[in-house]
Amino acid sequence: MRYTLRQLEVFVAVGCCESVSQAAKMLSLSQSAASTALGGFERQFNSQLLDRVGKTLRLNELGQQLLPKAVELLDRAREIEDLLQGKSGLGAIEIGATLTIGNYLATLIVASFLQQHPESRIRLQVHNTATIVQQVAHYELDLGLIEGDCHHPDLETQRWVEDELVVFCAPHYHLAKRDGITLGALAAEPWIMREHGSATRETLDHAMRHQDKGDHPVSLNIRLELEHTEAIKRAVEFGLGIGCISRLALHEAFRRGSLVPIATPYLDLRRQFQFVWHKQKYQTAGMREFLALCRTLTAGVTRSDEIQLPFIV
DSSP, rough: SSSSSHHHHHHHHHHHHHHHHHHHHHTOHHOOOOOOOHHHHHHHHOOOEEEEETTEEEEHHHHHHHHHHHHHHHHHHHHHHHHTTTSSSSEEEEEOHHHHHHHHHIIHHHHHHHOTTTOOOEEEOOOOOOHHHHHHHHHHHHHEEESEEEEETEEEEEEEEEEEEEEETTTTTTTTTOOOOOOOHHHHHHHEEEEEEEHHHHHHHHHHHHOOOOSSOOOEEEEEEOOOOHHHHHHHTTTTTTEEEEHHHHHHHHHTTEEEEETTTOOOOEEEEEEETTTOOOHHHHHHHHHHHHHHHHOOOSSSGGOOSOOOO
């Protein structure tokens, strides 16, 4: 063959990073070595694969066609290398999970996976849904575990288990254990919220928009935005306002009584945990095994907070 796996590796890295310097850093190469490998690859076939747009490099049409094939070939090459080296593990997997899944489910699945396959390696990244979707679309992650909807045309999703958000407050808060709280009164309370781009915020915003009556749109009084569910729980415990996150994340707090739910029968706060991967992504044996463990964890349950977990902090 007229090309090498190293050339393909550099091409994939540059295509994903849209920068030779960033790709070189990711591959632990000098910038000149990465640039030489990419330039040589293009010259060998008298083909241009990337266009310079401002300060970034963008895949052209040929480059976009080549990228998924190159990623698949590299994945298969790594499997061959592991096999020839006598490794019994399932290689390395890049997993991305959104906050609730990452904090309460993914770490348990990763631990189980590594116990069963000690020679394997997993890198778990935890971000909001928008970031995970973008990383999967750019082949930076092999697999995403997300809490919200994904409409990216290049990605495939598969339903996992249903989840439900719940509005909550501290037990000493004036709304605690009160019935018949109107939507208007609820919206006027100070809210402690997740940031835009999170599936939790998207689900709540969608539920509130569904209650809009045209001339009287419902607008929340947002006092504080935080990126972490645990920080939201602490702020609500201190009485700064009310919050809305997954019932899974509140399971132990409700059991202890440090937080209490607020009844909102007029809001549909259901959502779906989903798997997401690139449509053209080759599914390695490690990916298939990880997905199987995810399904095993949720076998026989209809909602995420019914999953039997060893503990939730």
